Amino acid sequence: MGFRAKKDINMYVCGPTVYNYAHIGNMRTYILGDLITRFLEYKGYNVKYVRNYTDVDDKTIKGSIESGKSLEEFTNFYIKEFEKDCALLNLNEPDVKPRPTKLIKEIVEFIEDLIKDGYAYKAKDGSTYFDISKFVNYGKLNNIKQKELKKGGSGRVNLDEYEKDNASDFVLWKAWKEEDGKVFWNTSLGKGRPGWHIECSVMCYKYLGKTVDIHVGGEDLKFPHHENEIAQSEAHNKVRFTNYWVHGGMLTVDGKKMSKRYGNIYTIKEVLEKGYNPIALKLYYFMSNYRSSMDFSFDELKETELKLNGLNKTIKRLVGYHGPKGGVEEYKKKIKIYLKDIEKVMDNDFNTRLAMTYLLDMFSYINLNITEGKLSTGNVKFTLQTLKKLDTVFGIFQFPEMPTKLILKKVKKRQWYRAKKNYVMADKMRDQLKDYLVEDHKNGAFSVYKI
Ligand SMILES: [Zn+2]
DSSP: OOOOOOOEEEEEEOOOBTTSOOBHHHHHHHHHHHHHHHHHHHTTOEEEEEEOOBOSSHHHHHHHHHHTSOHHHHHHHHHHHHHHHHHHTTOOOOSBOOOGGGOHHHHHHHHHHHHHTTSEEEOTTSOEEEOGGGOTTTTTTTTOOGGGSOOBTTBEEOSSOOOGGGOOEEEEEEEOOGGGTTOOEEETTEEEEEOHHHHHHHHHHHHHOSOEEEEEEEGGGIIIIIHHHHHHHHHHHSSOSEEEEEEEOOEEETTEEOOGGGTOOOBHHHHHHTTOOHHHHHHHHHTSOTTSOEEEOHHHHHHHHHHHHHHHHHHHHHHTEEOOSOOOHHHHHHHHHHHHHHHHHHHTTOOHHHHHHHHHHHHHHHHHHHHTTOOOHHHHHHHHHHHHHHHHHHOOOOOOOOOOHHHHHHHHHHHHHHHTTOHHHHHHHHHHTTTEEEEEOGGGOEEEEEO
């Protein structure tokens, strides 16, 4: 009785290709991945969370050669920068952050298995391809019918990314070409390097097993990347690859697709340099549904930051709240209802948009009760516990230190002098509290907190 074994969930997020700084659109996906693990942990699940770094592909090789650095030096730099961004956004660390360059042996073995089972073949150009005609379910994620596709052998793509119209046999192992420079491995598949898609299939298999419960990625990865991951993994593992696909919607900036041409690609560092709190970006994203595409503007980010500041101010007022004993019974009930409402909408496909609506309502209610001086010590404690619990999911609040006993004594003395109309002494007390703000509420309650 009372004991319930934690259910394990495994989750894979297609991580960044580390050839550049991640932009705010990329980060929307990683914020989503983080949110899902946090919410599932909150619900009592045990989540194993893997998010990879793509450190070898067309773009990383090109970038490393252009910068005159080795592939490892080049990608290490962007991995570090990415992790700084994640810290600024208060994202939890994944359990595993694999890199394909460290898993070449596993990748080659996986491809060898596919060849053995007839799903892959080595072509005249020296590269190894996946034969999509052999995998009858090819196209199932994107609703593309086999007959609409070019049959294996007639069409082949050697690029990591391509359009649906070009769906054809895709590359698993790329034979070395001059433009690859020093990037190659000598293996049983020949001198070359892995393609992009095979990397994720192998990393899922190695760290999470044959089936992934939840697989997350931006909507732009649905084709060809995820379609190819399914083909490779199901051909190899002989069981369903992913139970739930979660695709994050796209982000436009000022009504336009992010592109160099419009100069509207922003990184987290730029958000910071422009004077914004990156955490406000999280709240901003949570205010729409993750599946919807969303338009970003700095004006709206500013508005959201003001909202976030308001929430954190309420927490300050709460932490530094002192009031008469008593409190209202229905207050606790109401807070519990808000919490249940938030959980309910989060249970329904992580509906953060509605969750944030309830959250903001809840904060208005808390603020009102502070101003009215209606909270008991128990009410305050309960509210803070609830908010801390919720913040394990959203990771957006700031909880300040409690004011010290000495500070409280000074505030109380000041009130006492004021009640006695001894304003000289009351002002003296206030001067001693100059780093603090004392807010007087109704009912003789007050909040004291650092300015
Ligand atoms: Zn992937």
